[in-house]
Amino acid sequence: MAKKKSWFALAGVTVMAAALLGACGGNGGGSQQANAPASSEASKAGDSQAAGKVYIPVISKGFQHQFWQAVKQGAEKAAKEYQVEITFEGPESETQVDKQIEMLQAALGKKPQAVALAALDSKAVAPLLQKAKAQNIPVVGFDSGVESDVPVTTAATDNKAAAALAADKMAELIGQEGEIALIVHDQTSRTGVDRRDGFVNRIKEKYPKIRIVDVQYGGGDHLKSTDLAKAILQAHPGVKGFFGANEGSAIGVLNAAAELKKEKLVIIGFDSGKQQIEAIRSGRMAGAITQDPIGIGYWSVKAAAMAVKGESVPKTIDTGFHWYDKSNMDSDTIKPLLYN
Structure with a gap:
């Protein structure tokens, strides 16, 4: 890996790996907890405020x-270590920008000591970030950066570099020539933009014989992404490779390839999840980029707790990324970073 991690990421490796290993057997319970009703989250916030x-x-x-x-597991671990109370919430899907804005507005109304936010739309949340700043509430960005100078730090993967690595792997696997396409989750969040641009720019800069025939946006929804990928494959039957820029996008590409019987299509994904892991083991997917979701959640809460205490934090916290395929997915380095 030609990428140097920050001291924050290196310092947290042991903690994050241990947290993930401890959580691997409990995804079902974690899912139920994450989907707790908003009223219970509000009650938790009220109880913490009353307790000081x-x-x-x-x-x-x-x-x-x-x-x-997985992000939630990391956030809860940091909350326990730093003795702060958190609520973890988000809209039902990653297309509901308005719902997320409502959640952020409600959260600020509870007068928290800090806020951690993974913005669906950087521009849409800008007014509320200014409101937080006016109220002296530190904001920590995670997963996605926010196009604003308000956040004190952002705990995230270097998505441009990660997507560039995916592009290099794609070029290698298709012999550095041919047609390829992308399904990206969105073009409003920092992750969507950076993963698209990181991949596309690397192909344009290094691989003149590779042509990107289309880039579509599926909102992270695997059904919509399936339809989009099928349309691309039908319009461009010579496509040799396909990049899915997040979990839902990659699953959509996998489904499209299966339905159209494109068995030789080189598919590269991002993140993990049961379906991607199984597809990589079976050879239907060439490989994927994994982030460190436990680390992202952990550092978002830790940085927020530090900001509340008035401690300095770096402007960015690089939580790292890795390429994995069936040759290394069970290694000591990669296995702790994958989730089902």
């Missing part, structure tokens, strides 16, 4: 992927 504890709402992009359950 530091309260930090953690607002994610959604709950539709296991990625967010």
Whole structure:
């Protein structure tokens, strides 16, 4: 890996790996907890305020992927270690920008000591970020950066570099020539933009014989992504490779390839989850980029707790990424970072 991690990421490796290993057997329970009614989350916030504890709402992009359950596990671990109270919430899907804005507005109304946010739409949340700043509430970005100078830090993967690595792997696997396409989750969040641009720019800069025939946006929904991928494959039957820029996008590409019997299509994904892991083991998917979701959640809450205490934090916290395929997915380095 030609990528240097920050000291924050290196310092947290042991803690994060241990947290994930301890959580691997409990995804079902974690999912139920993550989808707790908003009223119970509000009650938790009220109880913490009454008890005089530091309260930090953690607002994610959604709950539709296991990625967010893993982020939640990391956030809860940090909350326990730093003795703060958190609520973890997000809209039902990653297309519900208005719902996330409502959640952020409600969270600020509870007068928290800090807020952690993974913005679905950087521009849409800008007014509320200014409101938080006016109220002296530190904001920590996670997963997605926010196009604003308000957040004190952002705990995230370097998505441009991660997607560039995916592009290099794609080029290698298709012999550095041919047609390829992308399904990306959105073009409004920092992750969507950076993964698209990181992949596309690397192909354009290094691989002149590879042509990107289409880029479509499926909202992270595997059904919509399936339809989009099928349309691309039908319009461009010579496509040799396909990049799915998040879990739902990648599953959509897998489904489309299966329905159209495109058995030789080189598919590269992002994140993990049961379906991607099984597809990589079986050879239907070439490989994927994994983040460290436990680490993202852990550092978002830790950084928020530090900001509340007035401690300095770096402007960005690089939580790292890795390429994995069936040759290394069970290794000591990769296995702790994958989730079902």
